[in-house]
Amino acid sequence: MPKITTILSLFLAALCAETALGGSRRFTYVYEVTTSPPGDIEFENWVTWKTHKPDDHAFDQVEFRHELEFGITEKFQMAVYVADWNYHHGMSAGESGFTLNGSAIELIYNFTNPVSDPIGLAAYQEFKAGYRFFESESKFLAQKNLGRFVVAYNATLEAEWEGEGLEEREGEFQQSLGLSYEINPHVLVGAEFVHEIAFPEWSETEPDKFFAGPNISVRRDKWWATLTALAQVTREGDEPDFQVRTIFGFSF
Amino acid sequence: VNSAPPVTAAFVRAGVREKADAHTLEEGRKVFLNRCIACHALPDIRHYDSGRIPRIVGWMGPRANLNAEQHQALLKYLLTVKATAASE
Numbered sequence: 001m002p003k004i005t006t007i008l009s010l011f012l013a014a015l016c017a018e019t020a021l022g023g024s025r026r027f028t029y030v031y032e033v034t035t036s037p038p039g040d041i042e043f044e045n046w047v048t049w050k051t052h053k054p055d056d057h058a059f060d061q062v063e064f065r066h067e068l069e070f071g072i073t074e075k076f077q078m079a080v081y082v083a084d085w086n087y088h089h090g091m092s093a094g095e096s097g098f099t100l101n102g103s104a105i106e107l108i109y110n111f112t113n114p115v116s117d118p119i120g121l122a123a124y125q126e127f128k129a130g131y132r133f134f135e136s137e138s139k140f141l142a143q144k145n146l147g148r149f150v151v152a153y154n155a156t157l158e159a160e161w162e163g164e165g166l167e168e169r170e171g172e173f174q175q176s177l178g179l180s181y182e183i184n185p186h187v188l189v190g191a192e193f194v195h196e197i198a199f200p201e202w203s204e205t206e207p208d209k210f211f212a213g214p215n216i217s218v219r220r221d222k223w224w225a226t227l228t229a230l231a232q233v234t235r236e237g238d239e240p241d242f243q244v245r246t247i248f249g250f251s252f
Numbered sequence: 253v254n255s256a257p258p259v260t261a262a263f264v265r266a267g268v269r270e271k272a273d274a275h276t277l278e279e280g281r282k283v284f285l286n287r288c289i290a291c292h293a294l295p296d297i298r299h300y301d302s303g304r305i306p307r308i309v310g311w312m313g314p315r316a317n318l319n320a321e322q323h324q325a326l327l328k329y330l331l332t333v334k335a336t337a338a339s340e
């Protein structure tokens with residue numbers, strides 16, 4: 001509970017700061033099809049807190065990501081995840097402590113505009129590497145802007161290789177949906193929904209997992225912050241019942 | 253899309269008053285549709301005071317990393333949107 005209080009306090013403090021305008025993400029789990037303008041450089045910090053699994057009530061994990069995002073052309077952006085790391089605690093997390101997961105490169109290319117075209121489309125590709133770990137994540141992004149409303153959908157295929165010779169393989173298919181309403185250019189509210197299916201060794205299929213919850217986004221002159229709280233709708237024992245993700249972005 | 257009317261022949265004629273040609277107006281519309289939506293829903297410029305539009309573009313343009321040419325194109329496009337609405 002103190003963790004939630006701290007996160008909310010920081011977020012409310014941010015709301016009261018100077019008023020101006022900035023670019024940002026409306027969602028934290030769902031990607032949008034729009035890309036950063038050429039020459040734009042943004043620093044994003046992610047914090048995701050996952051807690052309480054049905055099979056491990058003491059489970060707690062806080063994940064951190066530090067990302068530098070660059071607008072390359074009108075339709076293309078690139079990002080570098082400088083470091084992904086986490087602090088974990090609980091039976092299912094092994095020994096309590098910190099783990100460095102690796103670094104990644106992310107590329108997004110926009111094809112169509114979500115306002116003037118019938119649907120906005122973009123492609124996303126991410127490659128992540130760490131100690132005895134490699135991951136490829138491909139996404140198809142779709143979005144429609146209807147005035148102050150935005151609907152965004154992502155379909156993701158993830159492939160992971162782990163182990164000494166990268167012999168352990170796993171795949172995952174994920175779908176996510178985001179709905180957002182712009183109350184004013186500084187405050188947006190909405191909801192996000194995530195559906196995941198994992199394929200261990202690409203031969204088995206694990207049960208479906210669903211998560212859903214509200215989000216809020218705040219934009220200011222040089223920075224923005226978005227927070228999403230997701231609850232597990234299914235009762236999968238090895239998945240967190242509750243997770244909160246905040247992304248704080250700062251533009252140079 | 254109602255907030256960003258297409259650049260028709262009538263729109264280009266209205267743009268002459270803003271000293272804008274068809275190419276500039278097309279460029280301005282492109283900037284409006286691609287850059288502005290990264291931060292906010294497209295406003296209905298027809299309801300804005302003409303004197304306020306240059307101030308808003310001057311304020312938000314740097315945040316959208318607009319160069320001088322894009323800034324001018326956007327401004328002329330928006331002023332032409334306003335002018336066409338006023339003449340209707």
